[in-house]
Amino acid sequence: MRTLFKILGKALLILGGLYALLFAVFFFDLDGKALFYGVEPFLVKHYDKMQRRDPLKQTYETETPSYEYKV
Amino acid sequence: MKKIDWKKLKETDWKKAAKDFWYGKPHGERRLGDLYMPKTGLYKHREWRGVKDTFYYFHNIWLYNYAHMVMDIMKFGGPVTFAKGLWRYRWMGQTYLPVLHWFDRGLEGMRGEALRASAWHYRAMVCVSINQFMNMFKADANLHGGQHNDAWKHTFAHKETVWGGVFYPWQDRFTNVPMEMIPYFVTCHVNNHTVLNYIDAVQSIGLPGDPCPMCQAEAGLFVLDDMPDYAPLVVTTNEACDGSVASTAIQDWYLDIPLFALPQPMQFDDPLVQEHCANEIRELWKFIEDQTGVPFDWGQLKKRLERQNELQRFEWEKWDVAANTNHYPINGVAQALYRIYQSQYGDHYIWHDTDKRVRKILEKCVEQKIDTFPKTRHRVIAWSCAPLYYSHWCTWAYNCWGLNCIINMDSLMFDMTIRTDNLDDCVMDMALYHEWAPMRRMAVGGMHHIFELWENMEKFHCDMVMMYDQLQCKGMQGVHGLFEDEFRARNIHAIWMPHALPDKRTVSRSEIRTIINDYMTTVMQEEPLDPSLLDFDDSESW
Numbered sequence: 001m002r003t004l005f006k007i008l009g010k011a012l013l014i015l016g017g018l019y020a021l022l023f024a025v026f027f028f029d030l031d032g033k034a035l036f037y038g039v040e041p042f043l044v045k046h047y048d049k050m051q052r053r054d055p056l057k058q059t060y061e062t063e064t065p066s067y068e069y070k071v
Numbered sequence: 072m073k074k075i076d077w078k079k080l081k082e083t084d085w086k087k088a089a090k091d092f093w094y095g096k097p098h099g100e101r102r103l104g105d106l107y108m109p110k111t112g113l114y115k116h117r118e119w120r121g122v123k124d125t126f127y128y129f130h131n132i133w134l135y136n137y138a139h140m141v142m143d144i145m146k147f148g149g150p151v152t153f154a155k156g157l158w159r160y161r162w163m164g165q166t167y168l169p170v171l172h173w174f175d176r177g178l179e180g181m182r183g184e185a186l187r188a189s190a191w192h193y194r195a196m197v198c199v200s201i202n203q204f205m206n207m208f209k210a211d212a213n214l215h216g217g218q219h220n221d222a223w224k225h226t227f228a229h230k231e232t233v234w235g236g237v238f239y240p241w242q243d244r245f246t247n248v249p250m251e252m253i254p255y256f257v258t259c260h261v262n263n264h265t266v267l268n269y270i271d272a273v274q275s276i277g278l279p280g281d282p283c284p285m286c287q288a289e290a291g292l293f294v295l296d297d298m299p300d301y302a303p304l305v306v307t308t309n310e311a312c313d314g315s316v317a318s319t320a321i322q323d324w325y326l327d328i329p330l331f332a333l334p335q336p337m338q339f340d341d342p343l344v345q346e347h348c349a350n351e352i353r354e355l356w357k358f359i360e361d362q363t364g365v366p367f368d369w370g371q372l373k374k375r376l377e378r379q380n381e382l383q384r385f386e387w388e389k390w391d392v393a394a395n396t397n398h399y400p401i402n403g404v405a406q407a408l409y410r411i412y413q414s415q416y417g418d419h420y421i422w423h424d425t426d427k428r429v430r431k432i433l434e435k436c437v438e439q440k441i442d443t444f445p446k447t448r449h450r451v452i453a454w455s456c457a458p459l460y461y462s463h464w465c466t467w468a469y470n471c472w473g474l475n476c477i478i479n480m481d482s483l484m485f486d487m488t489i490r491t492d493n494l495d496d497c498v499m500d501m502a503l504y505h506e507w508a509p510m511r512r513m514a515v516g517g518m519h520h521i522f523e524l525w526e527n528m529e530k531f532h533c534d535m536v537m538m539y540d541q542l543q544c545k546g547m548q549g550v551h552g553l554f555e556d557e558f559r560a561r562n563i564h565a566i567w568m569p570h571a572l573p574d575k576r577t578v579s580r581s582e583i584r585t586i587i588n589d590y591m592t593t594v595m596q597e598e599p600l601d602p603s604l605l606d607f608d609d610s611e612s613w
């Protein structure tokens with residue numbers, strides 16, 4: 001029984017700590033700050049460096065359209 | 072380390088401080104502007120709204136939405152597909168990670184039922200957005216070694232201004248995903264940095280800077296090769312205007328897949344035009360049958376339209392409460408974005424779930440006669456096309472000046488249900504719905520429709536107009552003077568809000584606020600409710 005209470009106590013402590021940590025992240029806008037100063041600049045650098053196909057190099061072919069209704 | 076100011080502590084009214092802690096500060100004392108960090112719009116700390124509302128925000132908005140975003144990703148395709156898409160597409164990675172800040176900006180200062188109902192609208196938009204980009208990524212040949220998989224074969228691409236309802240007959244076997252709704256439209260609201268890349272890209276190949284920036288950005292996505300290859304066919308349209316036709320030329324060039332152009336007539340009051348437009352829709356269905364080999368399904372169409380009609384009927388109930396009472400619990404930005412998203416994209420299960428939740432809140436507000444926006448000084452109607460990078464101006468305007476944006480033009484566009492008792496009437500109604508699209512019916516749909524403003528102003532009991540002035544919209548610029556004359560003749564308070572749709576560089580958020588501040592102080596001779604919001608620098612903010 002005592003072991004069970006100990007485990008429960010520890011679980012509650014961990015959950016309580018996690019809850020407090022999440023609330024701190026929320027309240028002090030730490031998610032926003034991490035995304036603004038860390039994640040976004042990192043991703044922007046990655047996208048800027050990406051090799052991209054130049055779509056303007058492909059030929060533009062059109063077929064003669066039909067304007068008659070076929071309903 | 073900061074010294075403790077004992078004198079200040081001695082003078083503190085602890086009873087008042089305890090009350091503020093428990094209930095949150097009253098509107099006039101909040102000083103929301105002091106929470107911002109300079110330039111970035113990040114918060115030194117998020118707002119303390121009193122114990123109940125702060126923890127509602129923490130549990131039911133912040134935690135709930137982060138958790139549900141993960142769940143949506145798992146449900147709609149899984150983390151690997153998501154990660155591949157995030158790594159490949161700028162509009163994905165740069166835009167959608169800070170989505171909770173989008174909530175923060177739109178819900179600043181909200182309390183009680185207004186906070187709850189507005190947040191549910193945001194949740195629905197996030198869910199549909201995840202659903203759409205995951206559908207794109209699942210089918211995307213760019214993420215699957217150039218292979219056209221089964222998902223690719225069962226997806227339709229279309230311009231975001233084509234109403235999703237025209238694809239209902241195939242919706243049990245195919246998915247439709249608008250090309251620009253997620254890569255362009257929603258990005259501007261969530262993180263307005265992203266779109267600038269696309270505008271610059273299309274100008275870099277020679278386009279002058281003055282055409283509609285929406286069409287510029289939509290074309291720029293293709294110039295930068297930032298569009299998934301996710302469908303075997305594409306449906307385009309001329310909505311909002313010839314700018315869209317021009318962007319379609321680039322899209323057609325890049326996509327190089329079978330294309331059907333489904334125009335939306337501009338002068339749609341002519342009955343002959345109705346017939347023409349209905350035939351166009353039937354012709355589209357024939358095109359899809361030819362391309363896919365899967366026949367049109369009237370049962371599916373009927374079923375989906377009836378579900379869509381349900382959404383419209385609830386929207387009318389919401390408008391009724393908004394127009395005739397002060398118990399409407401949805402703020403201006405949530406109302407506008409949810410409505411345009413839902414009515415343009417079409418039926419989706421999350422709209423129904425959301426409407427159920429919002430109905431409960433709405434009924435509670437009406438039954439208990441809750442004054443949801445108690446500091447309202449003016450009931451505002453917003454007209455014309457809104458600045459996408461500052462759609463939450465109405466949250467600021469309420470907090471700063473008590474300007475409560477009750478309704479807006481885009482919400483009133485698709486204002487109809489569709490008959491489902493027989494196909495002929497149904498297609499005629501679909502044609503009309505299709506023609507009543509955003510930026511078509513009341514922006515370029517003729518004087519009678521543009522001036523629907525006056526009857527809606529009366530209907531919603533508004534005493535002020537926020538007149539959006541999209542500087543690069545040649546259509547609405549052409550009627551600027553007529554509106555000026557009418558405002559004078561009708562003695563209506565109207566504030567012109569210049570903007571360039573997605574491009575914050577032309578008119579900044581700060582300039583928009585200055586224009587409203589100037590009008591409120593000089594013309595209305597009013598004092599701000601929260602002076603800390605008058606002037607702050609959010610030039611680098613999302």
